[in-house]
Amino acid sequence: MYKIERLLIALDLSEMDEQLIKYSSHLAKFLKSEKVYFIHVAKDLELPEDLRKNYPDLMAPNDESIADSIDKVVEKAWESSYDCEKVIEIKEGDPSEQILKWVNIKDVDMMVMGRKRKLKGGGIVPNKIAKVAQTSLMMVPEGFNFKLDKVVVSVDFSKHSKLAVEEALAITKDKNIDLSLLNVFRVPVGYHKTGKSYDEFATIMKGHAKTDFNEFIKRNDFPADLECHYVLDDDDSPADKIFGFASNQNTDMIIMGSKGRTGLASILLGSVAEKVVIYDSEIPLMIVKEKGENMGFLKALLKL
Structure with a gap:
């Protein structure tokens, strides 16, 4: 057995994020994890050029604004008393590929992902990630309180x-x-x-x-x-x-x-x-x- 020191929480900016963070705050306590990464993968953080020309005042949400939004949710939803280092990562590209990439880069010991049932949004499909990732996986169903x-x-x-x-x-x-x-x-x-x-x-x-x-x-x-x-x-x-x-x-x-x-x-x-x-x-x-x-x-x- 290896110690699960680093957790990676996959977020999609939906209502599921708050539930996932709440659950993970208690999970980290049980596992005595030292570091938790919160990662969101955006398909495209840039507005098309013609749209920017026609609407110069329209701003695409950049990685800093997304990170600030996630930071507020983490601060609100991290309900356990356990204290560990928390890092927010905003990436661009295919969610599965990026998550698997950063699992390796950050030497993650366990991924935590949500399983939606009624909440809106497609979420992050865990099947491919679970099949090929070289790390453990925790799947948390929608609505489950730790x-x-x-x-x-x-x-x-x-x-x-x-x-x-x-x-x-x-x-x-x-x-x-x-x-x-x-x-x-x-x-x-x-x-x-x-x-x-x-x-x-x-x-x-x-x-x-x-x-x-x-x-x-x-x-x-x-x-x-x-x-x-x-x-x-x-x-x-x-x-x-x-x-x-x-x-x-x-x-x-x-x-x-x-x-x-x-x-x-x-x-x-x-x-x-x-x-x-x-x-x-x-x-x-x-x-x-x-x-x-x-x-x-x-x-x-x-x-x-």
Whole structure:
């Protein structure tokens, strides 16, 4: 696990910004972050030349005026007592490309992005950013007021699950926060060749998952009292199962690693994590990535 010292908050000058800043003020306190960057990417800060000629008194909002506007919102919305260095960055260009660029330049440990549902504005689409960024990601749904009484970590017992559990343990250490793990398991396609019924093989797979969990705890020296729940994914909808369980448990945050065990999941975000990122949920989601992993590959990918 690495310490999350630098947060980057992606803003789009909408009502969502205030909610995001409020949430991030408490998140920074829990993570003990040292520096928070607030970044807004404008598509174009300059007015067209013919418009300026026809209307010389018309001024485009420049980066200084946008920064002043954001500074006022930060001052108003930063509601936790936690004090850290705050930096406002105004950039121009494609939002996804610029955010990914500045994540690298500023050596950011975690991005914080909003998930809109009813608020106006398209916002910043997190899918591409989440897929290729070499840093962890926190997604905050619209309207969610910060509280952290219960955390669920989705695990498949891989090394990326180890990172997620480590982060969860760090966040909940010495705090009255309920922490539990969740494993979503499946029945293999060829189960019928064994002569077993679907339900019989589901029981077998759950037994294997329990064995994997015990080995996972011992291998990583995690607390022996960590509890793991098991949910059968019977329709190839792991995101639905993860959020459904978390919702039933009144969970305040879901944490998961970025990748699975095999195949293309070892290159990008991971198929399950990708489905979870695009899932329309009211629960905050933290995707924990191993910082800098596959950096050369991802830089090449962004140029495509």
